[in-house]
Amino acid sequence: MALTTTTNAASARLENVSKFYGEFQALRDVSLVIPPGKVTCLIGPSGSGKSTLLRCINFLEEYDRGGIWIDDRLIGYDAVGGRRMAPGRLREMRRDIGMVFQQFNLWPHMTALQNVAEGLERVKRLPRAQAQRIAAEALAKVGLGDKTGNHPSRLSGGQQQRVAIARAIAMQPRIMLFDEPTSALDPELVGEVLAVMKQLAAEGMTMVVVTHEMGFAAHVADRVAFMERGELVAAGTPAEIFGNPADARVRAFLQSYHDRNAFDVQAG
Amino acid sequence: MFSFETIIDNLPVLIASARYTLLISGLGCLLGLIFGAVVCMGAVSRSRAARRAAAIYVSFFRGVPLLIQLLLAFYLLPLVGVNVPALVAAILTVGLCAAAYISEILRGALNAIPRGQAEAAIAVGLPPRDIWTRILLPQALKISMPSLVNELILLVKASSLVTVVGIVEITRMSQSIASATYRPLEIYLAAAFLYLAINLVIAGVGRTLERRFAP
Numbered sequence: 001m002a003l004t005t006t007t008n009a010a011s012a013r014l015e016n017v018s019k020f021y022g023e024f025q026a027l028r029d030v031s032l033v034i035p036p037g038k039v040t041c042l043i044g045p046s047g048s049g050k051s052t053l054l055r056c057i058n059f060l061e062e063y064d065r066g067g068i069w070i071d072d073r074l075i076g077y078d079a080v081g082g083r084r085m086a087p088g089r090l091r092e093m094r095r096d097i098g099m100v101f102q103q104f105n106l107w108p109h110m111t112a113l114q115n116v117a118e119g120l121e122r123v124k125r126l127p128r129a130q131a132q133r134i135a136a137e138a139l140a141k142v143g144l145g146d147k148t149g150n151h152p153s154r155l156s157g158g159q160q161q162r163v164a165i166a167r168a169i170a171m172q173p174r175i176m177l178f179d180e181p182t183s184a185l186d187p188e189l190v191g192e193v194l195a196v197m198k199q200l201a202a203e204g205m206t207m208v209v210v211t212h213e214m215g216f217a218a219h220v221a222d223r224v225a226f227m228e229r230g231e232l233v234a235a236g237t238p239a240e241i242f243g244n245p246a247d248a249r250v251r252a253f254l255q256s257y258h259d260r261n262a263f264d265v266q267a268g
Numbered sequence: 269m270f271s272f273e274t275i276i277d278n279l280p281v282l283i284a285s286a287r288y289t290l291l292i293s294g295l296g297c298l299l300g301l302i303f304g305a306v307v308c309m310g311a312v313s314r315s316r317a318a319r320r321a322a323a324i325y326v327s328f329f330r331g332v333p334l335l336i337q338l339l340l341a342f343y344l345l346p347l348v349g350v351n352v353p354a355l356v357a358a359i360l361t362v363g364l365c366a367a368a369y370i371s372e373i374l375r376g377a378l379n380a381i382p383r384g385q386a387e388a389a390i391a392v393g394l395p396p397r398d399i400w401t402r403i404l405l406p407q408a409l410k411i412s413m414p415s416l417v418n419e420l421i422l423l424v425k426a427s428s429l430v431t432v433v434g435i436v437e438i439t440r441m442s443q444s445i446a447s448a449t450y451r452p453l454e455i456y457l458a459a460a461f462l463y464l465a466i467n468l469v470i471a472g473v474g475r476t477l478e479r480r481f482a483p
Contacts, residue, residue, distance in 0.1 A: 060387055087396075095393045105388035109406050109481070118402065119392035164388075171392065 009037040009206040010096060010174035012057060016066035019052060019230075026052050027063065028230045034175070037204040041217035043241075044227035045253060050210040053227065054177050057208060058097040059090060070096065070175065095123060098168030098176040102183050104160040106152040112139060112163045113148040116170045124171070138170035139163065142196050158189030165196055175206040182213055194220075214257055218242050226250045274451040275458045282458055285441035286466065292359055292430055292437065293423040299363025300419070304370030305405060311375050322371065329368035335429045337361050342433045358430040366423055373415045377408035410481040417474030421467045438462055 012034035019027040027049050034040050034057075042050040055061035057068055059076040068075050075093050076085055085093075106115050116135035120126045126134070139148055142162040152160050161181055168176055178197065182190045194216050201207055201220055211217055217224050218238045225235040226247070234240075234247045245251050310322035329337070341361045345352060352360075381404060389399045409416070428439035436444070442459040446452040 058391060060390060091393045091395065094391060097391070099388075099391035101384055101388060103382070103384050105382070105384035107385065107388070107403055107407075109410065119394065122395075122398045122402065123393040167388075167392065 008174055009204055010071050011036040011206065012071075012175060012208070013069045014053070014057070014066070015068075017053065017056060017063045017068060018065040019049075019056065019061065019063045026230050027056070029066065030227075030230075030232045031066075032225055032232060032235060034206060034208055035222070036206050038222035039201045039207045039209060039220050040223045040225065041221040042208065042210045042225050042227060043212070043214070043217055043253075044233075048227040049230040050227050051179050052230075054179050054208060054210050057175075057177055058094050058099055059085075060099070091123075095171060096174045098171060098173030100161070100164050100168055100176065100178045100181050102180040104152070104157070104164045104184070106160055106163055106167075108152050110151070111148065112144065112150050112152070112155065112166075115152070115163055116167045119167065119171050134170055135166070138166040141169070142166045143192070156189060157185045158192045161185065161193045162196055165193075165200075169200070173205075175208070176200065178207065178209040178211070180210050180212065182211070214242070214254075226253065228253070271451055271454055274449055274454045278445050278449070278455060279458060281445065282438065282441055282455075282462060285436055285438050286462055288355070288430075288435055288437035289424060289427050289463075290466070291355075292362055292427040292435070293420065295359045296362030296366055296427070297416075297420045297423050299359065300366025300370045300423075301416070303363060303367030304374060307367055307371035308374040308378065309400065311371060312378060326368045326371060329365045330372075334362070334365050334426055335432060337365055338429060338433055354433045355435055358433055358435055362423065362427065362430070366419060369419055370416065373412045373419065374405075374408050376415075377411035378404060380411050381407050410478075413474060413478045413481060417471060420470055420474075424466055424470065425463065 014030055014032045014034075017027055017030045018025065030049075030053055032040075032053075042054065044050050052061055056063045057070075057075070059068075062076060067077075070093060073079075073093060076090065077083065078085055106112075107118070110118065113132060113135050116138050117128075117131040120131035120134055121128060124131075136145065136148055139145055142165055144159060144162055144166065147155060147159060147163075150159075152163070155163065165181075181197070182193050185193065190213070194213065197207070197209070197216070198220055209216070209221070221238050223235060224238050224241040226233045226241060226245075226249075228249050234245060234250050241250060242254065245254065307322050307325055310318040311326070313319055313322075338358060338361050341357045342354065345357055385403055385407065386399055389403045394402070427437060430437060431440040431443075438459050442455050446455040449455065
């Protein structure tokens with residue numbers, strides 16, 4: 001079993017997804033198609049529901065209304081009857097969905113290698129030696145072949161996030177979710193993580209990326225979706241969203257992004 | 269006149285009695301750790317019934333003096349047809365009592381583990397049992413190591429209470445020797461140093477474990 005280019009990328013379909021925290025509606029009837037083998041970026045201001053939506057896709061967050069299908073399987077609820085899905089079936093579906101978190105969430109008491117091998121041993125039930133071989137392969141793939149014995153505390157933020165990506169890809173997911181993967185990183189470490197993500201994209205992995213990296217969204221994404229206040233305001237190609245957005249809210253968001261990141265010095 | 273001779277003469281017997289102190293506090297702590305982990309899982313469970321049961325357990329074993337618990341076990345167990353040696357009853361009672369404190373120690377440690385640790389495990393697809401044994405408990409144990417060492421030291425000293433069910437550990441043995449030799453000061457001083465030595469070793473091992481657990 002080698003870590004080869006994705007051949008069976010999954011698609012996802014979100015239909016009228018709503019989510020409530022008590023009275024507060026975090027997601028408002030969000031519908032979105034995630035095409036297979038493509039990169040979809042979710043952008044928008046903080047608190048707009050991007051991360052919540054992403055976390056609904058592997059049911060880490062429960063949605064209350066609507067449906068999310070991975071290929072053609074509804075996640076979280078039984079297709080018939082609508083009751084909560086049995087835990088075992090949910091776990092089985094999650095095996096196909098890799099996730100990378102803002103805070104890496106590596107297990108600090110395990111080495112990089114064991115972080116990656118854990119799922120292979122405990123979920124895929126591979127023998128230890130085989131699990132470790134695949135884990136080493138996954139770490140080599142993200143450029144950390146020489147760091148297998150390090151604990152997370154002995155790795156930089158960028159290296160930790162790459163271990164986290166290796167942990168996800170070692171399970172050979174068919175779709176990957178990235179929740180602001182570079183937001184916790186020092187600016188000079190962002191590039192190495194984005195490079196690994198670009199490589200995955202080039203291999204045809206289905207990727208859903210919540211990001212504030214507009215450059216990444218503009219250059220790597222196939223589709224960009226803009227959210228605000230729990231609503232999906234606009235979705236389209238990067239050219240459509242960044243070039244000449246029809247919606248005023250998208251324009252305002254991008255303008256504030258430009259203002260924040262502009263560094264021309266006023267002449268005299 | 270201070271008599272070193274009395275101490276030296278009686279030291280072997282005193283040290284021999286220390287094995288009961290060690291047995292009761294050591295096994296009691298081990299049982300406490302196992303039961304404590306179970307009670308803690310109940311306390312943080314989604315099930316309201318499990319949380320309620322854990323809360324009642326902790327209230328009882330933490331709220332009733334260990335001395336009374338030992339006496340209750342001693343008189344109650346035979347009444348319900350359980351005939352076990354006093355030593356077994358004592359170890360069990362100490363373990364059950366320690367579990368109440370240890371479950372609270374572990375609960376505090378679990379709360380200190382970032383939510384993302386379990387989320388990453390869920391996302392990878394680990395079943396709940398593995399999330400507990402592989403991800404959460406090892407980290408909780410590490411965080412709570414200083415408190416657990418503290419608890420074990422408290423148990424070593426609390427084990428003197430088992431004299432009420434007739435077990436002759438360090439304290440009880442000291443009392444016997446003191447009344448036989450009329451040398452209470454020397455004997456109790458020896459007992460004090462014996463307890464101190466045991467607890468210094470435990471504290472030292474605890475330090476080493478803490479360092480070992482640190483990545």
